[in-house]
Amino acid sequence: MKILKFGGTSVGSAQNIRKVHQILNSDQYQNTLVVVSAMSGVTNLLEAALHRAASEDRAFEEDLHNLEQLHITTIEELFPVALHGALISYIKREVNKLETLLEGAYLIGETTPRLKDKVMSYGEQFSSYLINEFFKSKGLPSTLGDSKAVIKTNEKFGNATVNLPLTFKLIQDNIDTTAKEIRVFPGFIASSSNGYTTTLGRGGSDYTAAIFAAALHAEELEIWTDVSGMYTADPRMVKQAFAIPLISYEEAMELSHFGAKVLYPPSIQPVLEKQIPILIKNTFDPDAPGTRVSHNSNGAKRAVRGISRIGKISLLSLEGPGLIGIPGTSHRFFQTLSNGNINIILITQASSEHSICVGISNDDAEKAEELISAEFQNEISENKVYKPVIEQDLSIIALVGDRMKSYQGLSGRMFSALGKNNVNVRAIAQGASERNISAVIADKDVKKALNTLHEAFFEEQVKQLNLFVMGAGNVGKRFLEQVRAQKKYLKEELKINVRVTGLANSRTMIFNDQGIALDTWEASLNEGEKACPEQFRQKIKAFNLRNSVFVDITANREVAFSYAEYLSSSVAVVTCNKIAASSDYDHYKDLKDLSRKYNTPFLFETNVGAGLPVLDTLKNLVISGDKINQIEAVLSGSLNFIFNHYDHSTTFDQVVKQAMEEGYTEPDPRIDLSGIDVMRKILILARESGYHLELDDIESNDFLPEGALKTDSVDAFLEVIQQNRSHFEQLLKKADEKNCKLKYVASFNRGKASVGLKEIPADHPFYNLEGKDNIVLFYTDRYPEQPLNIKGAGAGAEVTASGIFADIIRTVNN
Structure with missing residues (x-):
């Protein structure tokens, strides 16, 4: 014999009751006892009506009307017209009795636990009556049972204690386990030895079903609800949660105690003692396997269930x-x-x-x-x-x-x-x-914690990264395209699931905690809310997602000085913005300290060499105990491009304009040509080598004509260098006479640093540096004469984007 219990949502409407009938209209349920809850919302409606009546509020009459109408509407939708009269008369008759009880509470201005139990029993009484009548109208051999006649309790109204020996005997004496029929019983309801209606408290319908199962030695207790079993976590909070196929009684009780609402712990006790399995099924997806609760059941052999x-x-x-x-x-x-x-x-x-x-x-x-x-x-x-x-x-x-x-x-x-x-x-x-x-x-922190732990214990080590990207210009666009193109590879090969959760440019910003669609992000961003760096940070804080990474693809000073807020909130920072790492040494050190304190990555590989592994190589040298003594480097891809293309067939200002058009310089080329960008890079290299250095400590040898950097606009700057073509021609002529090439070089030697334009002879490693390439030479205790050489493309949106991408992947292994 099987015992089936259907919860409030399972019988909450005419449509859902039809689903219950479809489930039971099967040969496997020929000998079945069905326990039903009140229709969803009815228990709350009864409780509200009683509270209003006891408060001398005649609004209880409206609650009664709504209760009556709900059941009459269900009758009209479920049954043929010929049956409406008798069924509706039953509902009206019982509602009249209920009204008498509530009127009593209204007249005396109070209620009692005994009266409350009597009132609350009507929900299950109505649902069991209608469901049994519907089964009969559909040709099922069904009879209506009276739970109050067989389940006996003390008179602790509201949460009565069942006299199990007496109850088991009454059930066994009154129910024929061999009959080929369906018996429908109301859950939650019982009676005392004096005949007073009692209720079994929270989870009472589950408990009713478990009592019947234990008394009749059922082969299985099926709990039908609106979810497909007990889940590894709350699926409303953890999208990756899945139903647990097999679980032990003890595990089920622990999960139920800690908030899993599919089962109520006391309801398991009667079947646990008789070792009767429980199957949790979904009324709305009956083919789903559900969860089987039984003795010492751990099919997956997982430590954490x-x-x-x-x-x-x-x-x-x-x-x-x-x-x-x-x-x-x-x-x-x-x-x-x-x-x-x-x-x-x-x-x-x-x-x-x-x-x-x-x-x-x-x-x-x-x-x-x-x-x-x-x-x-x-x-x-x-x-x-x-x-x-x-x-x-x-x-x-x-x-x-x-x-x-x-x-x-x-x-x-x-x-x-x-x-x-x-x-x-x-x-x-x-x-x-x-x-x-x-x-x-x-x-x-609950949602983040549940997702973090689910990822750690259930998701085959697939790590979710939530990216908040600020900057969607030239580099940002290519970065987003790289993420889109590599998303599948990262998940399949590296077990990393990357999604962009927030995105901003200088005008607008958008957010989606399920991930922004990377094939339509531009259209979405155009319709976004007004951009604000502080509100962007507050949004990240409010989302409070695990494994969050703030990605700064700007050159904005305000954004750079917000990193401390992110790191102290355990949000990793990946940036190509050089301002933070080249700011005052104390601020730079504070950011590094925060990164260590909160075990939160602060990565800025693209600050030097774009996509080249310059800082990563340097870090590995220092970690392994090597000492950096000297650095020689060409660190500006834009300046290298300019001086590689400047010859006597063109003019300096024309080459600068070409570099601007092809995206090798900043929108304002003065940033590149002033040398400040290179100064920041050599400063970062010196600091990462372990030296305490400030930007003002770096000597800068300016090669531009006087007044060029004091111009108030890009156009004015271009005008000045056009007017001083001869100045640049003279620099080129002097280098040619010495069979040298012009390169803008950064140098660091035992604590002192400088940047400036140099004439590079033909036998120097920098001489044949082409296009936008960078080169860095590290002279260390291990590489004293033949330096460690890193060379490659050091500018361009594509390689910078790839360097940012690589840093983001590094955060996973941090």
């Missing part, structure tokens, strides 16, 4: 030297809360006995604080114990699994993953059975 949470939690802490070594203190603490009917959800106590901390519902927080303050009033007045402290807006997250105790390092993985994503853990608890590890965190 699920991640769950309880929201709206407060921490109550009691601390003080007077707690240490004083017998009975914990007893007083917990006894006080127990006497106040305050449920404790989590307990943690320091081994020094200096503090006791418990997790309780937010609703109980104020009352608990008052009770504990009163109980320990003397100790508090003598400063032996401090005033109890309440922290609110918290949640508990828990890893659950029977096999967790057999695996080492699970706690480390859990807290390491949370820490890397700036999720602060306020309290920790682990049961002696080691079936769960619980942590208390801020409500605002």
